[in-house]
Amino acid sequence: xxxxxxxxxxxxxxxxxxxxxxxxxxxxxxxxxxxxxxxxxxxxxxxxxxxxxxxxxxxxxxxxxxxxxxxxxxxxxxxxxxxxxxxxxxxxxxxxxxxxxxxxxxxxxxxxxxxxxxxxxxxxxxxxxxxxxxxxxxxxxxxxxxxxxxxxxxxxxxxxxxxxxxxxxxxxxxxxxxxxxxxxxxxxxxxxxxxxxxxxxxxxxxxxxxxxxxxxxxxxxxxxxxxxxxxxxxxxxxxxxxxxxxxxxxxxxxxxxxxxxxxxxxxxxxxxxxxxxxxxxxxxxxxxxxxxxxxxxxxxxxxxxxxxxxxxxxxxxxxxxxxxxxxxxxxxxxxxxxxxxxxxxxxxxxxxxxxxxxxxxxxxxxxxxxxxxxxxxxxxxxxxxxxxxxxxxxxxxxxxxxxxxxxxxxxxxxxxxxxxxxxxxxxxxxxxxxxxxxxxxxxxxxxxxxxxxxxxxxxxxxxxxxxxxxxxxxxxxxxxxxx
Ligand code: TXE
Numbered sequence: 001x002x003x004x005x006x007x008x009x010x011x012x013x014x015x016x017x018x019x020x021x022x023x024x025x026x027x028x029x030x031x032x033x034x035x036x037x038x039x040x041x042x043x044x045x046x047x048x049x050x051x052x053x054x055x056x057x058x059x060x061x062x063x064x065x066x067x068x069x070x071x072x073x074x075x076x077x078x079x080x081x082x083x084x085x086x087x088x089x090x091x092x093x094x095x096x097x098x099x100x101x102x103x104x105x106x107x108x109x110x111x112x113x114x115x116x117x118x119x120x121x122x123x124x125x126x127x128x129x130x131x132x133x134x135x136x137x138x139x140x141x142x143x144x145x146x147x148x149x150x151x152x153x154x155x156x157x158x159x160x161x162x163x164x165x166x167x168x169x170x171x172x173x174x175x176x177x178x179x180x181x182x183x184x185x186x187x188x189x190x191x192x193x194x195x196x197x198x199x200x201x202x203x204x205x206x207x208x209x210x211x212x213x214x215x216x217x218x219x220x221x222x223x224x225x226x227x228x229x230x231x232x233x234x235x236x237x238x239x240x241x242x243x244x245x246x247x248x249x250x251x252x253x254x255x256x257x258x259x260x261x262x263x264x265x266x267x268x269x270x271x272x273x274x275x276x277x278x279x280x281x282x283x284x285x286x287x288x289x290x291x292x293x294x295x296x297x298x299x300x301x302x303x304x305x306x307x308x309x310x311x312x313x314x315x316x317x318x319x320x321x322x323x324x325x326x327x328x329x330x331x332x333x334x335x336x337x338x339x340x341x342x343x344x345x346x347x348x349x350x351x352x353x354x355x356x357x358x359x360x361x362x363x364x365x366x367x368x369x370x371x372x373x374x375x376x377x378x379x380x381x382x383x384x385x386x387x388x389x390x391x392x393x394x395x396x397x398x399x400x401x402x403x404x405x406x407x408x409x410x411x412x413x414x415x416x417x418x419x420x421x422x423x424x425x426x427x428x429x430x431x432x433x434x435x436x437x438x439x440x441x442x443x444x445x446x447x448x449x450x451x452x453x454x455x456x457x458x459x460x461x462x463x464x465x466x467x468x469x470x471x472x473x474x475x476x477x478x479x480x481x482x483x
Contacts, residue, residue: 006037008183010046010207011190013053014200019208020045025180030097030326031317033363037095039183042208044216047175050204051220054146054173057201062173065199067122070169074118077196081111084192088185092157093318095184097326097365098281100319105446106157110189112448113161117169117469124170124469134483141473143171144224144248148217150210150238152230153182153328154284154387160186162448163227163250166468168202172225176205177217179230181329183207210234221245225472228252229286232410232457250461250471252453254286254385255413258406259442260396260428263295265418267302269440274391275309277416277442279369282315282324283389284332287414287452289442291382292393293405299395303351303373306393310371313354315389317364320357324389326365333365336388340370343381348372354389383409399424407433412455416442435462 005026009016018024019040027037040046057063065073081088088110089103098106126139147167151159156178164174178186183205190205206213214234218226218241227250228238235251242249259274261267277289294302316322327333344350354369369389375382381392396402406415412433418440419425429437435453438444451467453459461471 003036005035008037008039008187008207010040010042010050011187011203011205012046012050013204014194014198019043025207025209027095027184028329029094030328030365031094031319032361033365037184039180039207042206042213044212046208047177047206047213047216047220050175050206051146051217051222053201053204054175055222057199058143058145058173060201061199062202063171065171070171071118071121073197074114074121074165074169077193077198078111078114078118080192080196081107081114081189084188085111088157088188091188092185093325096153096156096182096328097318099323099325100321102281103318106155109446109448110157110161113158113165116448117165120466120469121169124473126475131479135479135481137477137479140476140478141170141469142476143473145172146223147172147174147225147227147472148220148223149174149176150214150217150226150228150230151176151178151186153179154281154286156182157185157189158446159229160189162452162463162468164203166463167472168198170469170472172472173202174204175217175223176203177214178205178207180207180209214238215241218242219244223247226250227461227463235459250453250463251459252286252461252463253457253459254387255411255434255454255458256291256383256385256409257287257289257411257414257416257434258291258293259289259416260293260402260406260418261295261298261302262402262419262421262424263298264420266420266440267298267305270418271305271309273416273442274306275313278391279313279324279389282327282367283369284328284387287436287443288387289414289416290386290391292391293396293402294393295402296395296397299393303393306371306391307352310352310354310369310391313369314357315354315366315368316357316360322357323354324369327367327388328365330365332387333367336367336386336390339381339384339386339388339390343372346379348375348379348381377405377408385411399427403428403431410457413458414438414443434458
């Protein structure tokens with residue numbers, strides 16, 4: 001028997017509430033293309049209510065929490081997320097199509113974000129500054145007030161965790177606009193936050209379309225800070241909207257991150273990491289290692305091993321928990337198809353392709369992983385973020401050319417360097433344009449503690465680690481004259 005779609009609601013002022021208009025958006029399961037839930041289609045009025053609730057919390061009960069009390073509350077929330085890990089993982093995997101093991105990893109990371117920022121909440125402090133005789137000068141770090149968080153669909157729980165946990169830790173009140181393709185776990189986590197004791201209005205989740213609810217949040221004059229993760233084009237729009245009311249904006253806009261393999265590298269160590277960095281989450285990862293640059297002498301031999309591994313990869317329904325699930329939406333699948341058909345039209349053949357499980361529902365959004373080799377620097381597939389399971393390789397001659405290729409796109413987010421030569425490791429790490437460089441590893445397992453963000457079209461500002469706390473606070477200088 002067909003079940004009626006489950007109706008999810010906004011979370012504003014610790015209450016579940018529909019959009020003012022009563023309109024909804026269908027939630028589709030990417031594994032089979034079926035609608036199983038709905039979310040509110042919120043607009044400016046709903047966003048306004050959420051911002052108002054956040055302001056009330058900031059100026060009221062939440063604003064009176066001490067750092068220690070915030071810390072304890074976030075630790076309780078970490079515990080609740082842990083206790084609900086399996087429920088959250090299953091919901092996320094159904095909503096986004098990610099394999100269950102990835103849903104579980106995301107739920108675990110979310111709890112770790114709350115734990116980490118719970119520990120940090122009462123350790124952020126200012127300084128005293130030596131000044132003229134008769135003065136004492138000190139700095140204090142103060143919350144902005146109301147922070148807006150526009151979250152993408154690829155890692156809802158992780159990206160929510162990295163910005164909301166840090167923002168709450170320093171005392172801001174948050175309004176979250178999840179991506180229309182991935183809202184469900186975030187509504188659930190907001191409920192858990194209320195259960196942990198978060199006062200009404202300190203954390204609000206408003207769902208809706210980007211151009212409606214997202215744009216309204218970015219434009220809202222009572223929002224004091226915005227963090228956005230998504231595409232460079234939407235990031236620009238959000239920054240422009242923020243600029244209208246002089247609102248600071250943190251942007252994380254994805255990348256075309258290179259992994260650079262020199263001929264002295266430990267290839268057996270590198271191989272599984274090269275493959276995983278593009279397969280994880282179906283390649284829908286901002287830090288996906290989507291270009292492998294290989295020193296010419298070992299290019300063909302390494303490609304042969306990549307071919308072998310790619311051919312063995314399997315995609316299937318999220319709950320089958322294979323190497324990869326379906327992509328998040330038909331729209332994302334179409335984007336990836338466009339790149340692949342362009343590649344074929346320009347004569348770039350597939351060196352290897354994985355498979356989609358035989359009995360995967362035909363209405364699901366499946367794309368088997370694809371490997372393309374010797375892709376030239378000026379090709380779209382080398383230059384643009386595909387955001388799907390598509391890996392390109394390109395040979396290079398020497399360190400100089402490797403660097404030119406690595407830095408040769410508009411992005412600068414993450415890079416991996418594989419070499420045993422210590423001096424070269426350091427030269428490359430310093431010369432690569434980006435926010436994170438990994439030597440003989442890639443991603444360090446996610447690293448909640450490691451500051452993360454980009455340069456150029458990959459964005460600006462840093463999230464994660466202790467560094468995030470600076471972005472979510474204003475520094476105030478107080479000069480006291482006492483002679
Ligand atoms: O992104 P958008 P889309 C990249 C990736 C992908 C491409 C497009 O390459 O193929 O972007 O994906 C909200 N004002 N990344 O279309 O539009 C939207 O509702 C305010 C990389 O999904 O950037 C969602 O919540 N908000 C990335 C969020 O912005 C608006 C993750 C992201 O959507 C808005 C996702 C507007 N006018 C995509 N329009 C990463 N860095 O990890 C949309 N939104």
